[in-house]
Amino acid sequence: MNRARIIWRKSLNIVMLSLTGVAAFGVVAVLFLILGYFIYNGGHSLNWAFFTQLPKPTGETGGGMANAIVGSLKLLFLSALFGLPVGLMAGIYLAEFGGKTFAYIIRYTVDLLNGVPSIVIGIFAYALAVQPVKHFSTVAGGFALGIMVIPITVRASEEFLRAIPNSLREGAMALGASKWKTIASVILPAASGGIITGMLLSLARVAGETAPLLFTALGNQYWSPGWSQPTSALPLMIYEYAISAYDDLHRQAWAAGLVLLGLVLLANLGCRLVMNRRGVRGV
Amino acid sequence: MRKFLVSLLALCALTFTAQAQSGTVLLNAAGATFPAPIYLKWFDVYHTAHPNVQINYQAIGSGAGIRQVLAGTVDFGASDGPMTDEQLAQSKVKILHFPTVLGAVVPTYNIPGVTASLNFTQKALAGIYLGQITKWNDPEITKANPGVKLPGDDIVVVHRSDGSGTTYIFTDFLSKVSDEWKSKVGKATSVNWPVGLGGKGNEGVSGLVKQTPDAIGYIELIYALQNNITYGAVQNAAGKFLKADLNGVTAAAAGAVKDMPADFRVSITDAPGAAAYPISSFTWLLIPAQIQDAAKRDAIKAFLKWMMTDGQGYNEGLSYAKLPKPVVVKEMKQLALVQ
Amino acid sequence: MATTATSMDRAVPPEAGPRSFVHRLRHGDEVAHVLTLMFAALILLVTSLLVFILWEKSHLSRAQFGWSFLWTSVWDPVFGHFGALPFIYGTLVTSVVSLAIAVPLGLAAAIFLAELAPRTLSDYIAFLIDLLAAVPSVIYGLFGIFIVVPLMRTTIGPALKHTLGFLPIFSGPNYGVGFLTAGIVLAIMIVPFIISVSREVLLTVPRDQREAAMGLGATRWEATWKVVVPWARTGVMGSIFLALARALGETMAVTMVIGNDPKIVASLFAPGYTIAAVIANEFTEATGDLYLSALIELGLVLFLMTFILNGLARLLILATERGGGRPS
Numbered sequence: 001m002n003r004a005r006i007i008w009r010k011s012l013n014i015v016m017l018s019l020t021g022v023a024a025f026g027v028v029a030v031l032f033l034i035l036g037y038f039i040y041n042g043g044h045s046l047n048w049a050f051f052t053q054l055p056k057p058t059g060e061t062g063g064g065m066a067n068a069i070v071g072s073l074k075l076l077f078l079s080a081l082f083g084l085p086v087g088l089m090a091g092i093y094l095a096e097f098g099g100k101t102f103a104y105i106i107r108y109t110v111d112l113l114n115g116v117p118s119i120v121i122g123i124f125a126y127a128l129a130v131q132p133v134k135h136f137s138t139v140a141g142g143f144a145l146g147i148m149v150i151p152i153t154v155r156a157s158e159e160f161l162r163a164i165p166n167s168l169r170e171g172a173m174a175l176g177a178s179k180w181k182t183i184a185s186v187i188l189p190a191a192s193g194g195i196i197t198g199m200l201l202s203l204a205r206v207a208g209e210t211a212p213l214l215f216t217a218l219g220n221q222y223w224s225p226g227w228s229q230p231t232s233a234l235p236l237m238i239y240e241y242a243i244s245a246y247d248d249l250h251r252q253a254w255a256a257g258l259v260l261l262g263l264v265l266l267a268n269l270g271c272r273l274v275m276n277r278r279g280v281r282g283v
Numbered sequence: 284m285r286k287f288l289v290s291l292l293a294l295c296a297l298t299f300t301a302q303a304q305s306g307t308v309l310l311n312a313a314g315a316t317f318p319a320p321i322y323l324k325w326f327d328v329y330h331t332a333h334p335n336v337q338i339n340y341q342a343i344g345s346g347a348g349i350r351q352v353l354a355g356t357v358d359f360g361a362s363d364g365p366m367t368d369e370q371l372a373q374s375k376v377k378i379l380h381f382p383t384v385l386g387a388v389v390p391t392y393n394i395p396g397v398t399a400s401l402n403f404t405q406k407a408l409a410g411i412y413l414g415q416i417t418k419w420n421d422p423e424i425t426k427a428n429p430g431v432k433l434p435g436d437d438i439v440v441v442h443r444s445d446g447s448g449t450t451y452i453f454t455d456f457l458s459k460v461s462d463e464w465k466s467k468v469g470k471a472t473s474v475n476w477p478v479g480l481g482g483k484g485n486e487g488v489s490g491l492v493k494q495t496p497d498a499i500g501y502i503e504l505i506y507a508l509q510n511n512i513t514y515g516a517v518q519n520a521a522g523k524f525l526k527a528d529l530n531g532v533t534a535a536a537a538g539a540v541k542d543m544p545a546d547f548r549v550s551i552t553d554a555p556g557a558a559a560y561p562i563s564s565f566t567w568l569l570i571p572a573q574i575q576d577a578a579k580r581d582a583i584k585a586f587l588k589w590m591m592t593d594g595q596g597y598n599e600g601l602s603y604a605k606l607p608k609p610v611v612v613k614e615m616k617q618l619a620l621v622q
Numbered sequence: 623m624a625t626t627a628t629s630m631d632r633a634v635p636p637e638a639g640p641r642s643f644v645h646r647l648r649h650g651d652e653v654a655h656v657l658t659l660m661f662a663a664l665i666l667l668v669t670s671l672l673v674f675i676l677w678e679k680s681h682l683s684r685a686q687f688g689w690s691f692l693w694t695s696v697w698d699p700v701f702g703h704f705g706a707l708p709f710i711y712g713t714l715v716t717s718v719v720s721l722a723i724a725v726p727l728g729l730a731a732a733i734f735l736a737e738l739a740p741r742t743l744s745d746y747i748a749f750l751i752d753l754l755a756a757v758p759s760v761i762y763g764l765f766g767i768f769i770v771v772p773l774m775r776t777t778i779g780p781a782l783k784h785t786l787g788f789l790p791i792f793s794g795p796n797y798g799v800g801f802l803t804a805g806i807v808l809a810i811m812i813v814p815f816i817i818s819v820s821r822e823v824l825l826t827v828p829r830d831q832r833e834a835a836m837g838l839g840a841t842r843w844e845a846t847w848k849v850v851v852p853w854a855r856t857g858v859m860g861s862i863f864l865a866l867a868r869a870l871g872e873t874m875a876v877t878m879v880i881g882n883d884p885k886i887v888a889s890l891f892a893p894g895y896t897i898a899a900v901i902a903n904e905f906t907e908a909t910g911d912l913y914l915s916a917l918i919e920l921g922l923v924l925f926l927m928t929f930i931l932n933g934l935a936r937l938l939i940l941a942t943e944r945g946g947g948r949p950s
Binding site for chain 3: 343344373444446469476480483491
Binding site: 009010012013016017019020021022023024025026027028030031034037038041085086089090092093094096097098102105106109110111112113114115116117118119120121122123124126127128147150154178179180181183201204205207208209210211214215218235238239242243250253254257260261264265268269272 | 649650651653654655657658659660661662663664665666668669671672675676679726727728730731733734735737738739747749750751752753754756757758759760761762763764765767768769810813814817841842843844847867870871872873874878898901902905906918921924925928929931932933936
């Protein structure tokens with residue numbers, strides 16, 4: 001092989017390998033860029049008023065997003081109520097009881113549900129929870145988000161339950177425990193750390209969803225009492241304020257974005273740290 | 284762990300399930316962004332005066348307001364384009380139109396280097412929105428603006444992406460002044476635009492225009508004022524160029540008062556008269572004639588009464604014109620129809 | 623089942639005959655089995671109901687337009703003519719643009735993380751990139767409106783026009799919003815998926831493949847590009863399909879930066895519209911049953927597109943992870 005060719009191959013080697021490094025750090029840089037912009041722009045809009053006041057009418061400055069924060073919390077609560085038990089139980093089924101075909105169908109369906117665009121879930125929730133009762137409500141929004149919580153919860157539950165070594169199960173059975181008792185008092189507690197992190201991850205994901213709320217929770221200027229009235233939510237406010245023309249609303253959108261981003265990142269950071277330490281990946 | 288979860292759940296249930304105090308009436312309304320500034324002001328003021336009535340208004344567009352009223356998912360709606368006969372036929376309950384304020388749609392623009400107020404002929408506006416006039420220094424525009432240096436840049440047309448009463452008013456005007464527009468596009472809350480970018484709500488359009496050089500858009504007057512966007516004068520039926528203001532809008536309404544139809548659905552665009560601003564319009568609240576819930580019905584009726592009297596005092600502060608007195612008299616009579 | 627007597631079994635005398643299902647139901651295990659099975663079946667029910675509702679509520683539009691819905695390019699609510707083509711076009715164009723940006727970037731980063739970086743660094747960076755995947759769509763939209771759109775209008779657009787302006791895809795006026803901007807924002811959103819899955823798949827390639835290649839005199843890059851990556855080819859393709867499926871369904875970030883104009887135009891600077899964006903914008907205002915039905919039919923089309931892609935993606939990824947992935 002002549003020298004020129006070798007030099008070419010060697011240079012190509014260095015160039016391409018460096019490019020891959022650039023790409024990797026570039027992607028990470030984008031994350032920090034986004035975070036930086038939000039901290040910079042949203043930081044000085046975060047004041048006490050933001051957390052405690054209601055939005056002001058169009059054109060007036062000031063006001064806050066207190067109702068949106070509470071609305072988001074209520075929606076998260078409902079989605080947890082609807083989605084987490086279903087996810088956990090289904091995960092237990094798949095890990096502990098599942099036969100071959102039915103379990104396969106369930107897993108496939110869960111994957112399918114995971115891939116459905118959130119706007120389509122919004123249509124579904126509108127048809128089931130808004131149209132029949134003729135009003136927009138927090139419950140409808142919680143229902144939509146609850147459906148989105150299920151897939152991640154199922155996968156996390158199943159994976160962490162499977163990860164528990166069989167020796168624990170056998171040991172419990174040898175001591176005379178029935179299967180369900182084994183699951184309830186031995187396996188579940190052992191897997192609880194991972195399962196809870198999976199649940200938190202799924203909640204963190206739906207906390208930022210906007211599209212399904214557009215036709216279920218609708219939005220609200222005021223406090224939304226109870227569960228059957230429309231409610232405001234952080235992502236809805238961000239959307240509404242971002243496309244408006246008022247600089248004051250833009251600043252508030254950045255602040256809300258910072259709050260949301262912070263919450264989501266913190267939840268993910270915490271959960272993944274726990275999961276990495278346990279050596280399980282890929283949720 | 285279990286105890287913690289149980290107490291957390293209990294705390295949540297207590298905090299979040301705050302029962303509405305007895306006597307609090309919650310009303311949900313949705314619709315036009317055109318009058319949203321004055322409506323939101325009204326609902327805010329009314330709520331302060333009557334703390335037991337809370338009216339949640341979502342400005343999602345006139346089209347959405349009409350739809351949600353028809354679907355029954357809101358207590359009342361708001362629209363700047365009156366409902367068509369087909370739409371009214373779709374409703375099981377009769378829907379009454381209550382005019383609330385008069386407003387103006389203005390052409391706003393953002394041309395780098397141009398701070399003067401431009402004059403737009405009727406042909407110019409139609410041409411721009413038909414996509415036939417593409418540059419700012421087109422003769423149709425320059426001839427109405429001697430002395431203004433207009434660049435040769437391409438015009439960026441902005442319109443509404445959502446179903447909008449503001450669109451209805453604007454296309455209604457264009458249909459009256461341009462036969463081509465009337466046959467090609469028509470007037471409606473949502474049309475098949477020949478050209479342009481879509482912004483959501485008056486806020487979206489004003490936002491796009493503000494951020495995009497060489498843009499032109501149509502928005503309600505107050506949005507232009509509140510956002511310091513330059514807006515232009517429009518040529519009226521008498522040939523004069525008028526910049527939108529309260530007098531011009533009131534003049535446009537003056538003619539309509541005599542022939543006001545019983546259901547209040549009237550168009551006052553391109554009104555005759557030298558002082559009439561050509562793109563003016565009423566805007567309406569869409570109230571179902573039969574409201575089952577007595578508390579809601581009374582609250583709505585009380586609000587409407589307030590709106591027609593004390594509420595009108597807030598209009599001019601936000602650059603909307605007051606309802607002419609004869610119209611108010613007629614409306615009070617219609618109020619009795621709400622049962 | 624355990625043959626040792628449990629406290630539950632004591633209730634059933636050993637001399638009783640074969641136990642009926644109902645009888646066995648009292649046994650805690652069977653209850654648990656049935657209970658968890660019911661919840662699992664509930665998921666099945668919900669998903670079927672979703673498909674059913676999409677199908678049923680779009681029947682007006684399907685009956686009226688039939689298959690022509692897919693290739694009509696008019697969207698006219700006034701005259702009741704609806705066609706999905708501009709939205710399918712917009713959805714595909716933005717997705718393709720985002721892939722064109724994200725795939726080289728993502729694959730390169732994945733190669734770096736799997737092949738070159740020391741394991742701990744690789745894990746930390748993968749961790750950070752997973753965080754990007756968790757950022758909500760509306761946040762990207764906000765970032766897009768205030769950072770990317772002005773950047774496109776003032777810097778990127780003119781630069782592209784200056785150099786490549788002769789190409790039809792870079793012709794026409796540049797507003798800042800449009801297909802290209804949406805594509806860029808989408809690319810940032812989907813690149814974490816490509817990196818994450820590709821990295822894992824690349825890590826499964828057996829060591830001996832690399833070593834054999836290098837033993838034959840290949841440079842590090844040649845070994846990677848010509849041996850390792852092809853080995854993991856199906857898995858990497860799977861990650862791309864996964865990313866594509868995500869891009870197709872993206873709503874909020876896209877609707878904030880695409881310009882919302884249902885037109886089919888060659889230029890990437892032009893405003894466009896995607897299926898998800900038009901549903902988000904027009905759903906609450908669709909007066910008339912046909913209009914609403916047409917929007918739901920669009921939702922059905924989107925659902926089918928993502929369904930097929932997700933299915934393909936999973937199959938491909940599975941094929942690499944399981945069979946050792948030697949491409950056929």
